[in-house]
Amino acid sequence: MPTPSMPPAEKPGASGAAPRSRIQERNRARILDAALEVFSNHGFRGATIDQIATEAGLSKPNLLYYFDSKDAVHSALLSRLLDDWLEPLRHLDATGDPQTEILSYMRRKLAMSRTYPRESRLFANEILQGAPRLERFISTELRALVDEKAQVIARWGREGRIAEVDPHHLIFSIWALTQHYADFAAQIRLIRGAEHDPQDGAEAFLNHLYTRMLAP
Amino acid sequence: MPTPSMPPAEKPGASGAAPRSRIQERNRARILDAALEVFSNHGFRGATIDQIATEAGLSKPNLLYYFDSKDAVHSALLSRLLDDWLEPLRHLDATGDPQTEILSYMRRKLAMSRTYPRESRLFANEILQGAPRLERFISTELRALVDEKAQVIARWGREGRIAEVDPHHLIFSIWALTQHYADFAAQIRLIRGAEHDPQDGAEAFLNHLYTRMLAP
């Protein structure tokens, strides 16, 4: 029987708990960054703990000292990202100017694709495999947020302030177009040549597209 | 030294050779179909030969009687698909009506996403991993075709028959929007509810979008 003086037999800084030491903070951060690199490039099954550990500059058992399992690393990574993922859409303001709001949303998503392509590919990988680990998030938080903003967009349409378009498809189209530049960057680079940035000209094109489509 | 009477020590119907018997034809077809199912859902690393064999109704060594390796199955699958993949864009006719041609191309791609979602996810998986097995195809055949059609679209723009837009981004946008309905179907289903077909309303939305954007 454990005596009261026994320390909790937990992994250091396990799920959500604040890291206790400087070393922990540093190593957990390194691991998550390495995991993002590896998982986004190879998918969950395609990644190995060894790869992640090496990328993080640690040994495999050392990595497993900080996270219980490969799955635990992946979960920690995802839950750290889910909130940021909602941020751009949350920002869409029902009281703002419809065109401006939608175009700003598109631009924020496009900027995220440029700044966080690994995160985008991580999500894409998950959803391609049928989203088993994201079911809960998508069907609750994301769905609620999308439905809320879709209502706003539908109202703007009924009021004649933008063209009447299916608001869900409008949101999906923004996801498709902006994430394409992160998820399919390899293809774009091979077609346009490595000397171009895949996103060159993308913002101008998408501005034109949404301005035209949304004009009342 | 091999005598002239020796049969070639090859796998039956290996790469490109026509299958010799009915059994071969049937089993190779079953294997490729099963492989498409498994690879598109789990990626290359995530798929196992056992899974593919079971899905095809064969034993693992039996599958390996028809294909040398997991890699060989994957290659055969890809090369069988590459041609079909180019077909819709090839079809875009420089002598036709610009709006009609581009809208038809979009509709053909959308139809392919509905009819062949597994193929679409297989490609998406490949490109997400950095397209190592598609480099040659993309940077030669696909690139040439895209550049050729981009010139046609650019000319249409200069002639004032459609709006002047970056033709490469126009093509990418069609890929992004149409393939999204296959590759991210899981996400769309979770957001709209399983009772909707993910593509419901997509064609109307995309018609609106491209009609508006391309109007001169």
Add this chain to the structure above:
DNA sequence: ACCAAGTTTGACCATCCAGTCAAGAAGCAA
């Protein structure tokens, strides 16, 4: 019926890989 080629399989091997463990090496407070 007979035979040669084509097909199928159980048993097996080698490697990879997630995860364990016990022992040793820092860190750190007194």
Add this chain to the structure above:
DNA sequence: TTGCTTCTTGACTGGATGGTCAAACTTGGT
């Protein structure tokens, strides 16, 4: 320095998985 806690690692285990092989079983032509 001492003693306790936190980190780190080499060596290991067990199971999964890609691939082999020789022996069997089918098939189809004669």
